Amino acid sequence: MTDHSATPPSSIASSGSALMKKRNRHQKVLQGLGIAAISFAALMLFILISSLVSTGYKAFYQTHIQLEVFIDPEQISADNLQRGNFDDVLLDSLKVYFPDVEGRANLRKLESILSNGAQFKLRDRVQADPSLIGETVTVNVPVSDDYDQLAKGMVDRDSPANQRKLSDIQIGWFDTLDEAGAITQPINWALLTNADSRFPELAGLKGALVGSFWALLVCFLISFPLGIGAAIYLEEFAPKNKWSDLIEVNINNLAAVPSVVFGLLALAVFIGWFGMPRSAPLVGGMTLALMTMPTIIIATRAALKAVPPSIREAALGVGASKHQVVFGHVLPLAMPGILTGTIIGLAQALGETAPLLLIGMNAFITSAPDSPLDSATALPTQIFIWADSPERGFVSRTSAAILVLLTFLIAMNAIAIYLRSKFERKW
Amino acid sequence: MTTAAFLCLLVLSIVGYVWNRQAASAIRNGGARLHSLTGFHGFYSLLMIFVPVVVLILLWLVLEGPVIDLVLKSGLSDRLDGLSTGETQLIVAEIKSIAGGSIFGTPEQWKLDAAERYNTLNVRSGQLLLVAVLAMSLALLFFSRRKVAAEFRARHGVERIVSGLMIFCSVVAVFVTIGIIASLMFETFRFFEKVSVAEFLFGTNWEPQIPLREDQVAAEGAFGWLPVMLGTLVITVVALLLAVPIGLMSAIYLNEFAPRRVRSIAKPFLEILAGVPTVVYGFFAILVVAPAIRSFGQGIGLDVSPNTALAAGSVMGIMLIPFISSFADDALSAVPQSLRDGALGLGATRAEMMTNVLFPAAIPGIVGGVLLAVSRAIGETMIVVMAAGLIARMTINPLDSVTTVTVQIVTLLIGDTSFDNPKTLAAFALGMMLFIVTLVINIFALRIVRKYREAYD
Numbered sequence: 001m002t003d004h005s006a007t008p009p010s011s012i013a014s015s016g017s018a019l020m021k022k023r024n025r026h027q028k029v030l031q032g033l034g035i036a037a038i039s040f041a042a043l044m045l046f047i048l049i050s051s052l053v054s055t056g057y058k059a060f061y062q063t064h065i066q067l068e069v070f071i072d073p074e075q076i077s078a079d080n081l082q083r084g085n086f087d088d089v090l091l092d093s094l095k096v097y098f099p100d101v102e103g104r105a106n107l108r109k110l111e112s113i114l115s116n117g118a119q120f121k122l123r124d125r126v127q128a129d130p131s132l133i134g135e136t137v138t139v140n141v142p143v144s145d146d147y148d149q150l151a152k153g154m155v156d157r158d159s160p161a162n163q164r165k166l167s168d169i170q171i172g173w174f175d176t177l178d179e180a181g182a183i184t185q186p187i188n189w190a191l192l193t194n195a196d197s198r199f200p201e202l203a204g205l206k207g208a209l210v211g212s213f214w215a216l217l218v219c220f221l222i223s224f225p226l227g228i229g230a231a232i233y234l235e236e237f238a239p240k241n242k243w244s245d246l247i248e249v250n251i252n253n254l255a256a257v258p259s260v261v262f263g264l265l266a267l268a269v270f271i272g273w274f275g276m277p278r279s280a281p282l283v284g285g286m287t288l289a290l291m292t293m294p295t296i297i298i299a300t301r302a303a304l305k306a307v308p309p310s311i312r313e314a315a316l317g318v319g320a321s322k323h324q325v326v327f328g329h330v331l332p333l334a335m336p337g338i339l340t341g342t343i344i345g346l347a348q349a350l351g352e353t354a355p356l357l358l359i360g361m362n363a364f365i366t367s368a369p370d371s372p373l374d375s376a377t378a379l380p381t382q383i384f385i386w387a388d389s390p391e392r393g394f395v396s397r398t399s400a401a402i403l404v405l406l407t408f409l410i411a412m413n414a415i416a417i418y419l420r421s422k423f424e425r426k427w
Numbered sequence: 428m429t430t431a432a433f434l435c436l437l438v439l440s441i442v443g444y445v446w447n448r449q450a451a452s453a454i455r456n457g458g459a460r461l462h463s464l465t466g467f468h469g470f471y472s473l474l475m476i477f478v479p480v481v482v483l484i485l486l487w488l489v490l491e492g493p494v495i496d497l498v499l500k501s502g503l504s505d506r507l508d509g510l511s512t513g514e515t516q517l518i519v520a521e522i523k524s525i526a527g528g529s530i531f532g533t534p535e536q537w538k539l540d541a542a543e544r545y546n547t548l549n550v551r552s553g554q555l556l557l558v559a560v561l562a563m564s565l566a567l568l569f570f571s572r573r574k575v576a577a578e579f580r581a582r583h584g585v586e587r588i589v590s591g592l593m594i595f596c597s598v599v600a601v602f603v604t605i606g607i608i609a610s611l612m613f614e615t616f617r618f619f620e621k622v623s624v625a626e627f628l629f630g631t632n633w634e635p636q637i638p639l640r641e642d643q644v645a646a647e648g649a650f651g652w653l654p655v656m657l658g659t660l661v662i663t664v665v666a667l668l669l670a671v672p673i674g675l676m677s678a679i680y681l682n683e684f685a686p687r688r689v690r691s692i693a694k695p696f697l698e699i700l701a702g703v704p705t706v707v708y709g710f711f712a713i714l715v716v717a718p719a720i721r722s723f724g725q726g727i728g729l730d731v732s733p734n735t736a737l738a739a740g741s742v743m744g745i746m747l748i749p750f751i752s753s754f755a756d757d758a759l760s761a762v763p764q765s766l767r768d769g770a771l772g773l774g775a776t777r778a779e780m781m782t783n784v785l786f787p788a789a790i791p792g793i794v795g796g797v798l799l800a801v802s803r804a805i806g807e808t809m810i811v812v813m814a815a816g817l818i819a820r821m822t823i824n825p826l827d828s829v830t831t832v833t834v835q836i837v838t839l840l841i842g843d844t845s846f847d848n849p850k851t852l853a854a855f856a857l858g859m860m861l862f863i864v865t866l867v868i869n870i871f872a873l874r875i876v877r878k879y880r881e882a883y884d
Contacts, residue, residue: 031778035680257865323585387706387713
């Protein structure tokens with residue numbers, strides 16, 4: 001014994017210095033692998049975010065064209081606005097810049113500079129104020145997707161003409177307009193205020209945002225009370241027997257069931273058996289609630305467990321009943337933890353896509369829902385629809401929609417972290 | 428009407444609360460000693476009204492649709508006699524759309540009449556609901572008011588109701604599981620009426636088509652799930668080959684070697700990676716990873732299909748890195764300090780302590796985490812729906828395009844509503860298999876994790 005403890009460590013190192021080097025090298029290798037693994041994960045996150053930002057920021061501004069439009073009373077009459085030739089009126093104002101363009105085909109090509117929604121925008125404006133007929137007004141309308149891509153530098157002008165959608169003449173038209181100062185690129189509020197559209201330059205997220213809001217509201221209203229009730233019962237009241245064990249195992253397994261299976265359940269039960277409407281945020285919210293409930297139960301139980309027994313004993317000691325202890329003292333103290341868990345659960349629900357696809361919340365709907373029973377999309381399903389669309393403009397819109405979704409998720413998680421740090425008590 | 432019913436209920440239960448509370452206060456002020464606090468008398472009334480009537484409203488809403496449909500169909504029995512279920516459904520749907528105000532073409536007069544009757548039935552049902560809610564709430568209001576007395580145990584009543592509600596909440600979770608199993612089994616049995624069990628389980632051909640015409644021969648459809656399962660396995664293996672080593676290495680580093688500052692930065696990094704919705708990963712796969720793999724493959728002269736298993740699998744692997752890392756980190760942290768101290772005390776370097784002592788001791792917990800990751804990879808949907816293929820092939824080449832169970836479920840069910848052909852029912856059969864496989868893995872994994880925790884606690 002004494003022999004060993006008396007040997008100074010340096011002699012071990014010197015006697016086996018080759019071995020020691022090898023062992024230290026081994027440690028270096030292990031550390032290096034660890035750092036490489038972490039860096040790989042960080043690199044992937046960086047590539048993910050930067051690819052989204054680099055493609056998505058272009059959707060946050062939109063190329064518009066400003067035209068002086070004479071609203072010709074011969075083409076548009078006040079009593080039949082729906083049949084007014086708004087497209088011809090717009091074309092006339094475009095022709096001012098290009099007096100030498102002739103022929104039906106060429107004129108149609110010229111007109112395609114404007115977004116398909118331009119005539120409706122003008123119509124709505126005249127409808128709101130019929131006195132504009134016969135006047136010259138300044139309108140500011142989006143250009144169509146191909147020209148938007150051109151303005152954003154997504155079209156390689158030097159590539160062979162048959163590999164791009166716009167001919168040299170069309171590019172020339174656009175440059176003429178640009179030089180005349182008719183082209184502007186304001187911030188694209190339509191991304192948030194328009195509903196979905198087949199034309200990328202008009203498509204927006206309003207329908208998806210409202211749909212997600214309704215779905216999350218329903219999800220919260222169902223899963224929050226159910227989750228808290230179940231958690232309080234299991235943690236504070238349930239006798240330890242086979243039944244409570246069964247419920248416990250069941251909840252843990254439910255949290256790990258693939259989300260698409262919840263979609264199948266919703267499709268078969270809510271829509272198939274109960275006859276609820278397809279694509280409705282109500283059904284989406286109910287489905288998400290079933291998935292969020294286990295998360296909330298698990299978080300609530302952890303929060304209840306963290307309240308020290310002394311609180312319970314003190315309340316019981318002054319004569320409170322078991323219910324009064326739980327609802328008057330334990331639950332309020334556990335509330336910050338419960339809310340944190342709930343917000344994180346809702347953030348997960350906001351990003352959930354697969355079950356919503358199965359209940360039809362990927363429909364093409366061009367107006368925002370007025371109630372949870374109307375057909376709607378949600379943010380993640382809108383991303384899925386746009387990611388599937390072939391038009392080039394939708395690539396940047398998809399990235400932009402993802403950035404919007406991530407902003408919401410980060411905000412929700414930030415609130416959760418704030419709540420935790422502000423109200424969490426160390427006992 | 429439903430909103431009115433709810434408002435009505437809300438107002439009456441608040442009235443009940445206030446009324447009972449005041450009655451109890453009056454008794455107390457009269458000098459009697461109350462068994463329960465006045466607030467409990469109020470809550471007793473509130474709960475006595477609110478709970479049963481909410482149950483009534485919900486039941487009504489669930490049963491209203493089917494009952495009205497039944498009445499509608501029985502009114503049309505002379506028209507619908509001898510028609511198949513599909514044709515009946517079509518007519519009912521048409522009547523409903525007429526009732527909703529969207530009339531296409533010129534429907535027959537009897538359909539217009541039926542639509543009008545459908546509308547009246549709906550309005551009647553709403554009125555009836557309102558009346559029922561009012562009557563029941565008022566009855567309960569007076570019933571609970573009459574209960575107020577000095578010796579009435581309102582607190583016990585309230586606590587019994589609340590306990591009942593909480594038990595109901597816990598049982599809902601069980602009902603969800605039962606609902607999943609029941610709905611999957613029901614539709615799966617209907618599927619097996621049309622396609623034999625043996626063909627589904629052992630068939631090597633997956634071509635879910637349905638004949639469009641009676642006499643169509645070519646498109647009988649084949650429903651053997653093996654190629655679909657094989658595709659799922661290929662993608663899962665690719666994902667794990669990426670996620671397990673990287674996840675484990677980062678957990679080992681963070682748990683033992685990382686300075687406190689690195690740890691405090693890297694952990695949130697991984698948490699962000701874990702919080703990204705899967706639809707975002709799917710878009711990442713088609714926007715960045717798949718083109719990169721394709722151009723790399725072409726660069727070294729390999730023929731890579733546009734939606735390879737490799738792209739979907741590796742993106743899924745990225746998604747699983749934080750999952751495995753956090754499980755492994757927990758497992759390593761759960762190893763008792765005495766084992767670390769013992770190994771270091773014997774003169775082991777920290778790396779030797781990790782590889783020879785900590786890691787073997789943590790293996791059960793890590794295996795549990797990896798198994799949970801496997802079940803997640805099998806059940807993951809959006810990444811593969813967006814990045815993997817649609818055609819089932821018996822191949823294990825990760826550069827080929829393969830399909831997965833979840834991809835097939837989603838593509839079979841998108842846009843199709845009728846539940847009476849093998850194509851849509853096949854999705855439920857696949858869902859059943861998915862549920863069984865993931866459930867078995869989950870139970871196994873959770874048991875390992877739990878056992879392992881108990882061993883060191």
